[in-house]
Structures are given as structure tokens and as C-alpha cells.
Amino acid sequence: MTPVEETEDQRRVRGARARQRIARRAVDIASLEGLTGLSLGRLATELELSKSGIQTLFKTKENLQLAAADAALAEFTTAVLLPAQDAPDGAARLRALTERWLAYAETPLFTGGCFWSATLPDFDSRPGPVRDVLLAQHNAWLDHLAGRLRYAVDAGEIAALDPDLAAFQLDAVFSAANTAMRLGDRDAAGKVRRTVEGILTR
Amino acid sequence: MTPVEETEDQRRVRGARARQRIARRAVDIASLEGLTGLSLGRLATELELSKSGIQTLFKTKENLQLAAADAALAEFTTAVLLPAQDAPDGAARLRALTERWLAYAETPLFTGGCFWSATLPDFDSRPGPVRDVLLAQHNAWLDHLAGRLRYAVDAGEIAALDPDLAAFQLDAVFSAANTAMRLGDRDAAGKVRRTVEGILTR
Numbered sequence: 001m002t003p004v005e006e007t008e009d010q011r012r013v014r015g016a017r018a019r020q021r022i023a024r025r026a027v028d029i030a031s032l033e034g035l036t037g038l039s040l041g042r043l044a045t046e047l048e049l050s051k052s053g054i055q056t057l058f059k060t061k062e063n064l065q066l067a068a069a070d071a072a073l074a075e076f077t078t079a080v081l082l083p084a085q086d087a088p089d090g091a092a093r094l095r096a097l098t099e100r101w102l103a104y105a106e107t108p109l110f111t112g113g114c115f116w117s118a119t120l121p122d123f124d125s126r127p128g129p130v131r132d133v134l135l136a137q138h139n140a141w142l143d144h145l146a147g148r149l150r151y152a153v154d155a156g157e158i159a160a161l162d163p164d165l166a167a168f169q170l171d172a173v174f175s176a177a178n179t180a181m182r183l184g185d186r187d188a189a190g191k192v193r194r195t196v197e198g199i200l201t202r
Numbered sequence: 203m204t205p206v207e208e209t210e211d212q213r214r215v216r217g218a219r220a221r222q223r224i225a226r227r228a229v230d231i232a233s234l235e236g237l238t239g240l241s242l243g244r245l246a247t248e249l250e251l252s253k254s255g256i257q258t259l260f261k262t263k264e265n266l267q268l269a270a271a272d273a274a275l276a277e278f279t280t281a282v283l284l285p286a287q288d289a290p291d292g293a294a295r296l297r298a299l300t301e302r303w304l305a306y307a308e309t310p311l312f313t314g315g316c317f318w319s320a321t322l323p324d325f326d327s328r329p330g331p332v333r334d335v336l337l338a339q340h341n342a343w344l345d346h347l348a349g350r351l352r353y354a355v356d357a358g359e360i361a362a363l364d365p366d367l368a369a370f371q372l373d374a375v376f377s378a379a380n381t382a383m384r385l386g387d388r389d390a391a392g393k394v395r396r397t398v399e400g401i402l403t404r
Binding site: 131 | 234235236238239314319320324327333337364370371373377378379381385393396397
């Protein structure tokens with residue numbers, strides 16, 4: 001083996017890194033324009049890679065869309081879900097999730113804001129594996145919110161409510177606020193906070 | 203003038219009808235895939251018209267998008283806003299608007315469901331005349347909801363609340379339900395009704 005030759009392991013690591021970098025860029029594009037606007041050719045141009053290289057890594061546009069959904073969830077978990085775990089479960093956890101979510105949408109973590117707000121309305125009428133993954137991720141998020149609400153009710157921290165309905169309402173307001181922020185509504189975060197407090201202090 | 207020749211008036215009427223038919227089809231496509239996926243060529247194929255004919259009528263894709271927004275609002279007004287006027291203003295009007303809106307999203311009036319739920323998240327990061335029109339239509343809807351809520355509060359029908367915040371929450375839940383319906387949630391309409399009753403009977 002000469003020094004310029006790569007080992008099988010080195011090649012694999014380089015491939016994984018390239019996949020990651022491409023998927024991350026795909027998340028940014030999807031957050032702006034939805035997942036259907038993605039194309040291997042466009043990513044190649046934007047990342048200054050060869051289209052055939054990207055094709056080798058992902059094979060199909062669908063694989064790229066699925067990789068983007070995975071990458072988005074990984075970053076969302078790191079930026080929103082895990083840090084909120086520092087707060088005790090229940091009302092405090094819900095407030096922490098709200099603040100992390102607002103930072104995620106406002107900073108924003110992805111160029112166009114929330115990944116699911118941009119991709120779910122786009123994919124809701126397109127059955128297939130991509131829709132299934134987006135829906136499963138969305139339902140896991142709703143279940144997570146409902147679980148924290150249920151905990152808060154059981155602990156006597158907040159008044160009795162239907163946790164699934166309240167989770168649906170919270171997520172709806174989060175998503176509407178994400179769009180409102182992009183449309184210049186400076187009170188979007190305030191509306192989210194007042195909605196959360198309305199539920200927690202009813 | 204021979205019988206086969208059209209008068210200027212007849213030509214104008216025919217042009218207006220063709221524009222209307224094309225714009226209405228554009229609304230259906232946009233409700234499924236957003237307004238950015240529209241193209242003059244695709245509409246020509248689907249409606250079996252010549253692309254040059256459509257080009258003559260609309261000139262640009264942006265004009266077509268604006269015509270679609272106008273057509274969507276006209277149909278929404280006829281299907282949702284006007285029939286609800288039969289109910290007295292306040293809580294009864296809000297319940298009528300809710301039922302009309304649910305029928306609009308569930309039937310659905312446009313192939314892919316709510317026009318604004320499909321187009322606003324898509325256009326929120328694209329400044330320009332189309333976004334301005336969609337945003338103005340959206341704000342008029344929020345103002346309409348807030349006005350009915352304000353009336354209900356002033357008439358002593360419902361407990362005091364922030365009408366603008368409650369309108370934002372209602373619209374957010376409507377829009378989330380529109381997506382949920384497309385994703386197979388059979389309780390989406392139920393969640394909307396429980397949210398409305400939660401606000402009206404707090």
C-alpha cells in the first residue's frame with residue numbers, strides 16, 4: 001500500500017462525512033422550499049461536488065429526502081429535546097421545550113426555519129416512505145408534548161386537560177408561529193409563550 | 203361581419219372565462235403542491251390548451267400565481283365566509299365559520315385541501331408580490347376571526363380573552379387539522395371543534 005491510497009475504512013469514513021454534509025445542506029434547502037424541490041444536481045452545484053459523486057452516495061432523490069429527515073431529527077434532538085431534559089418533567093420541561101423550540105425557529109437552526117413546518121404540508125398529499133418518516137417524526141413530537149402535559153396533570157401542577165388535544169394545539173401554534181416569524185410577525189414568539197402559559201396556568 | 207367572426211366583446215368574455223378556468227385549476231395544483239410548482243406548460247398539458255395561449259393570457263408565472271390567489275379567495279368567500287353570515291355575529295358565527303371551514307377542508311373544495319395551508323409555508327421565505335397577497339389574505343382572515351371573537355366578548359357571550367391571540371390559535375389549529383386530515387387523522391375535525399368550544403365556553 002502506498003501512502004496516497006486509502007484503506008477501506010478511510011474510504012467509508014470519508015463517504016459517511018460527505019453523506020452527512022450533503023444531507024445537512026438538503027435540510028437547509030427543504031426548510032426553505034420543502035423536500036420536493038431538492039435535486040441531486042442542485043446540491044452538487046451548491047456544494048461544488050460532482051453530481052455523479054452525490055448519485056453514488058444516495059442513488060435516488062428519495063434516499064436523499066430520507067437522509068435529510070434523519071439529519072433534521074438528529075439536529076432537532078440535540079438543539080431542542082436533549083437540552084430541555086435538564087428541566088424537571090412537567091410544566092418546567094414544557095417551558096424549557098418552548099424556549100428551545102423558539103430559539104430553533106428564530107435563530108434559526110435551519111435556514112428557512114422549522115423543517116417539519118416546511119415539509120409536512122408539502123408532503124401530506126404524497127403517500128410513500130418519505131411521508132411515512134415525516135409523519136412518524138411528527139407523531140413522536142406530539143407524543144412527547146402530550147407525555148409532558150400528562151405528567152404535569154398527574155403531578156397536580158396544572159389543571160386537568162386532554163393531553164393529546166393540548167399537544168395538538170401547542171404544535172399547531174408552534175408551526176403557525178414559525179410561518180408568522182418568516183412573514184415578519186414580531187410578536188410570534190410572544191403568542192407562543194402566551195399560549196403555553198394559557199395551557200399551563202388555566 | 204360574417205357569423206364566424208367574434209366581436210371584441212365576445213373575445214374578451216372568452217378570454218376572461220379561459221383565465222378563470224386556468225386559475226381555478228392552478229388553485230387545485232397549488233393546494234396539493236404549493237404555488238411554486240405551478241408552471242404554464244404543465245397547466246397547458248393538463249387542460250389541453252396551447253402553452254402559447256396560456257402565455258398570452260397570463261404573461262408570467264407570477265401573474266398566474268396571483269390569479270390563483272384571487273380565485274382561491276373568491277371560492278373561499280363563497281363557500282365559507284358568506285354562508286356563515288347567516289348566523290348571528292359572535293359565538294354562533296364562529297361555530298358556523300368552523301363548520302364551513304371544516305367542510306371546505308374535508309370535502310375538500312380544492313383538491314389538496316386548504317389553499318393557504320399549502321402555500322403560505324411555501325412562500326414565507328420568498329419576498330415579492332405573491333407573498334404580499336397571500337399574507338394580506340391571511341391577515342384579513344385572522345382579523346375576521348378576531349372581530350367575531352371581540353363581538354362575542356363585548357356581547358358577554360364568552361369570557362374575556364385576547365381576540366388576536368385566540369384568532370391566531372384558532373387559525374393555527376385549523377391549519378394543523380388540514381394537514382392532519384391529509385395524513386389520515388380521523389379525529390382532526392373533532393380536535394378543531396373541541397378547540398373552538400374550549401375558547402367559546404372557557
